[in-house]
Amino acid sequence: MAALASKKAFGIGLTDAVALLFVMAVPALSHLTSVPFYLLDPMRLAVLGALLASRSRGNGLILALALPLMSFAISGHPVFPKFLIIAAELSVNVLLFIWLERVFAGRRFGVGLAAFASILLSKVFYYGLKALVLGAGLMQMELISTALWVQLVVAVMLSAGFAIWWRRN
Secondary structure, eight states: OOOHHHHHHHEEEHHHHHHHHHHHHHHHHHHHOOOOGGGGGGGHHHHHHHHHOOOOOHHHHHHHHHHHHHHHHHHSOOOOHHHHHHHHHHHHHHHHHHHHHHHHTSSSTTTHHHHHHHHHEEEEEEEEHHHHHHHSSOOOOOOOOOOOHHHHHHHHHHHHHHHHHHOOO
């Protein structure tokens, strides 16, 4: 039993390391190639990908908080208020997914619907919180910096991939 728990902990640790390296590599790859990989929502991809790989909901929440913090600590990006907003958004995304997965359990595309709805609802939360922070003068930037259609396409692709992978494993 202890060996099984140790193997699971190793797998989760490995998944977390890959997620962290992925998030740290995206800005460098974007600068080197001039391809805007950041449009693919790398933190959400890493958090949901780690949740998918490890099936550890607690670990998903830890990553939702840790990835923006590590990015801020290492590179200073995103700026402090935005790092807090992103950490809150990703946490809401994970919590909503956990809840919606149970709500849609047993339905044909339940996991995909849970992923898609959790992404959309967490985006609404993100923009609401960002609007409050901008309105309070704590940040100076555009409310919407990535086109909504791009965000929608990424959400659909991520949700479809999530549904396919979840069912296979």
